[in-house]
Amino acid sequence: MTELLEIRNLHSCFSGIQGFYQHDSSVIGLPMRFSVYQPPQAQQHSVPVLFFLAGLTCTEETFMIKAGAQRYAADYGLMLVTMDTSPRETGIPGESDNWDFGSGAGFYLDATAPPWSNHYLMESYITQELYEIIVNQFPADKHRIGITGHSMGGHGALTLGLRHTEKFRSVSAFAPVSAPIQCPWGQKAFTHFLGKNQDYWRNHDATALIKDGHHISDMFIDQGLNDPFLSEQLRPDQLENACHNAGQKLTLRYHPGYDHSYYFISTFIDDHLKYHRDILNDSF
């Protein structure tokens, strides 16, 4: 099925095309925005794809503006896909009252608790609707798609990557919320989106997923040691322990001096794009 896409902006960038789009999402039930960078190679043939899931308060624009990733994507022939971090203007009372929950903070899961379950269905939106748009309406190689993200979006990349292994062949993250069940951001969001029964939370927590037997071939995480959220919210050590106990391969790099900003991401984005390129090019 072809979805009608409104083109909001197109920019030439490193001989490729930086596009911003909007469409009426059938999953979300409201307009949604996303962005695609098509490298120059996509003018000739289908190319591998990397989804990037952004963090709290971000939009589909943030990564494309701040990360400096297009330069590498053009070199490597990778398509980049980003999307807004939540539904917008749902009419749900209080949706914009908190910077770390609700609007701009959809946590990349399908809410099961009303009223959020009416619209906050980001997991299905990304893994089904947007995924199909990218595969069917862009020059994307559907067998070579990876996923990465930052902070809340790192949590999204890890959990969606662990649970949708048929869709994402490579998984990495920047400063991910690695054990949301155990941190204030995750506890707040999951209580509202999923209800108070914590048994349902484990499907949306990378550390719990590893403990519960999910497995992928590899994971790659970068983390700044000067990140103010490291010890309370991010907790990659919890994920590292779980991976160690489960025999899950993980490369976790700590970087002295680096913080939680896009200055951190821009410094290491090349390593992540290379990582995904190498795995995706080895897929056959």
Place this chain on the structure above:
Amino acid sequence: MTELLEIRNLHSCFSGIQGFYQHDSSVIGLPMRFSVYQPPQAQQHSVPVLFFLAGLTCTEETFMIKAGAQRYAADYGLMLVTMDTSPRETGIPGESDNWDFGSGAGFYLDATAPPWSNHYLMESYITQELYEIIVNQFPADKHRIGITGHSMGGHGALTLGLRHTEKFRSVSAFAPVSAPIQCPWGQKAFTHFLGKNQDYWRNHDATALIKDGHHISDMFIDQGLNDPFLSEQLRPDQLENACHNAGQKLTLRYHPGYDHSYYFISTFIDDHLKYHRDILNDSF
């Protein structure tokens, strides 16, 4: 003289330091903000410097966030300096009423007409006060300093570069307002800042400066052909004609498909940093 600098933020970035600063400017008479990227080489010795002057509505943050320049500056050992595009909150009535004049639109000149002449003194701010701060309080090589900019800031880079040849050894621009006397943005700003006597305007117009005998060893300009401001506001053809007639060396590249955005700047910023590096490294 050492000026007291308030450090607003420091971020590790490509093994260097991305810093944001504020100080009480004696020239402007109000607080001013600027930003410096120190490449890793600056931890060992003084390094060459490139000033970047941003366009309408921008701040000292815009280039540092959007251009992806730090990656190259780190490779080449170049320090990057940006500053806000005008004084802020001067109390002058109507200063924020227009996006293309006043706040966020200081046009990199010293206003001579009241009330603007009380605070809008961006030329002296950059070429004297900020220049001295960079030279005296950062590991900058004062003999190797270049200048570039975008749009209104391209105008600033060309005019300050042409008139302060003892301070700036290399000059380039992205999509500069090349003949402001002849375009609506320039006419509006110059009328307010300089008064209606157009004889005074020529000192702040790159094309007129070339016609009037100013000369530098080289100029380098990139311009997108899909830039919506090209024919009415930017007019690099006017500057090219003046350079041709005056024997002024100029490399002007037109890029099909590229627009006025930072997606354009980010694509070609590497070429500009290399250009400045090569000239600044040849200075001795």
